[in-house]
Amino acid sequence: MNEKRSEESGAARTGVRTRGGSLAPGSVVGDGRYRLLAQFGIDERAGAHLWRARDGQLRRDVALTLLVGDPADAESARMARRTLERAAHAAKFTHDGVARVLDVLSLGSGITSGEGLLGVVVTEWTKGTDLIDLVSEHPVAPLTAARMVQKLAEAVERAHHAGLVLGLDHPQRLRLTSEGTLRLAFPGPLPEATLRDDVKAIGAVLYLLLTGRWALPGGPAAIPAAPHAPNGRLVPPRSLQPSVPTELSSLAVRTIEDGGHGGIRTSAAILRALELAAEAEERTQLINSQGPKPDEDGTIWTTKKPVKDRARRRKLALGVTVLVVAAVGILAWLGMLAISFFQDSPNSGGPAINVAAPTTTAAPPPASTQPPAPSTPPGQAQLGAAVAPGGIAVYNPDGDGDNTSRAKNTIDGDPGTIWRTDQYNQQFPTIKKGVGLIANFDNPINLAKVTIAANSPGTVVEIRLADSEDPQLSDTRVVGNATLNGPTTDITLPQPQQARYVIVWITQLSKSGSKYQSQIGELTFVPAQ
Known part of the structure; x- marks a missing residue:
């Protein structure tokens, strides 16, 4: 029917x-x-x-x-x-x-x-089922979409090994089988179609399933075209459908777009990324369906009554009793020490002091012939007062913004208010190249040092400079780097650099359990005098 x-x-x-x-x-x-x-x-x-x-x-x-x-x-x-x-x-x-x-x-x-x-x-x-009918009412669930596309990606990988171009870059050439997988039902590649076109088509099909929009040129009129940002970049699926996981959203965009070093250009790479994203989403769904839900502050609430364990209660009571007895004994011993210290005994007291005995005054040390130690190491610029940027925003060349509304927390003067990245199931750069913050100054500063207040040990950052507010990553230049360890980390540039746009770029996230996420509490930008 x-x-x-x-x-x-x-x-x-x-x-x-x-x-x-x-x-x-x-x-x-x-x-x-x-x-x-x-x-x-x-x-x-x-x-x-x-x-x-x-x-x-x-x-x-x-x-x-x-x-x-x-x-x-x-x-x-x-x-x-x-x-x-x-x-x-x-x-x-x-x-x-x-x-x-x-x-x-x-x-x-x-x-x-x-x-x-x-x-x-x-x-x-x-x-x-016709693919247009499949997405006409609402997008497909993310995990289902990933599983649908996997069989198609396997076919592309096999065909490319055989030197064949399939030509699946049009949604009406595909159909959803009764087994729930996608199939190229109408083969016939365009004369100029390339292997890269097949790979981009996989990303476009994933984008279509997640959003109901087609992201390549030449699509049918029955499907709306995918939107693009003012800078020409493809709007990620997560911006259109917040339920889409970050990994799948980034995967679709990186497969379709050609620019940058983080694009996925081979069928083998997208197939592996699809498998990882699908496995991660399956684990997330399993945890959400079986485990108790944590509150916003991390507290786990449960209505399960505590188990009545008599042996455990007996051990607990015995332990408390031993603790009380030990505490009383320690207090008694301290009391005895205090009494013996202050009582008036003829045997107590120190040796007699002859107040008339002359004292010898030590000669002052000779004046040092060494010059005083410099306040700044040789060859390093003298530092001036910190300069607050005019504004700050999340910088993400892949198009997905991580907690964009909280970027301002990193320059509000309070390390307690933080900005966090999204939580990822895989370390950078498996799904995306990285993510960062770009600070802009009203006037160029002679940047000498950046201080990062963050509780994210193991996070690896680069300090990059840019010439515009929304640059490609390849157009920025690295002037410093560090691995965060401790409450604050100073990144001193080898030489001061003139800059108006400064990027704190995270290339490796802090690991917590099986997840990856980093946070920054405050950024301080210090120029040279």
């Missing part, structure tokens, strides 16, 4: 009239062998019309990718031939995440020029 509704909605969305005539349910193509049943989408970039059809000879349903175009157009014909060649190469590839190619028809070989077609890719039919 669901599949029937998907066919009807797909036909309503994508019904079209081709250059050579009308492709409508009931029409036949491929020398009359395939009867069209329902249309499921159009990939406008390739003129590819996606249909379910009936094979009249073998009496089975198949999926058809119809390449519509004018045979007289040499460029269109060339591009169609390239797509058909790629599809033919994929005929030997088998994986559950990709529909098997059964036949490839071209002009003069199964297709006549009067049909208005440049080629047809015939594949086995995939039972299941």
Whole structure:
């Protein structure tokens, strides 16, 4: 029933009239062998019309990718031939995440020029649900989305090892199987598609499942486009759906975007990251479903009555009794010492002191010939008074902000008010390169030292300088680094540096149990005199 509704909605969305005539349910193509049943989408970039059809000879349903175009157009014909060649190469590839190619028809070989077609890719039919229908009402739960995409990522990894490009960068080419995994139901990669395009497509599919929006160009009109920030960066899924875990949100963005050193560029990397993110989310859900819920201050509340254990109570009473007796004994001993110290005994007192005896005055030490020790080590700049920045914000090139509303706590003069990173299940840079705070000053300062008040032992930070308020990480430069250990950590620059934008960049988080999280209470910026 669901599949029937998907066919009807797909036909309503994508019904079209081709250059050579009308492709409508009931029409036949491929020398009359395939009867069209329902249309499921159009990939406008390739003129590819996606249909379910009936094979009249073998009496089975198949999926058809119809390449519509004018045979007289040499460029269109060339591009169609390239797509058909790629599809033919994929005929030997088998994986559950990709529909098997059964036949490839071209002009003069199964297709006549009067049909208005440049080629047809015939594949086995995939039972299941249309991807647009899946996300039309609401996004998919994060753990479910990760599991759905895993099978598709495995297929991409296997195909890339075989030197094949699958061409899954259009949501209407995919279907959700009855087993709950995604499958490329309409193969036929674009002529210019690359291995990188397949990897970006996995990220785009994950983004679609998490948000209901498509993040690559050329998507169908039935799906809203993913929003971008004023700086051109893709808005992370977590900003649209707060329930999305940080790891999955960052994974989707890093897979789609090309810039920076933290992008995921191979199918093997995204597959591993998907597995880790799915496992972490499963553990989180298990803990949330079984354990008592902690209050905001960390207190765990429970309605379970205490167990009545007589043996334990007896041991506790005995221990308290021993403690009381020992305390009384110690107090009695101290009292005896005090009495003997203050009583007037002829044997008590020290030796007689001759007050008339002359005293010898020690000669003063000779004046030192060494110069006084300098207040600042040689070669190091004299420090001036600390300068408060005009403002501070969370700096995150991957797009995900960690507790952005609390960044101001790090420059309010109170180390007790803190800013925390998000809590991560994996250490940097597995999911993201890092996260930090960027301070901006009204006028450039000659920065010599940064002091960090933080209770986050093991946190590794870099001091970076930037020329703008929202720079790429590759455009910043490192001028100092340290591992936080103790209430405060001073990071003194080898040489003072002129700067207006200073980034405190965290490259390694503090570990607590199986989680990773760091915090900063106060930042102090000290210039040279």
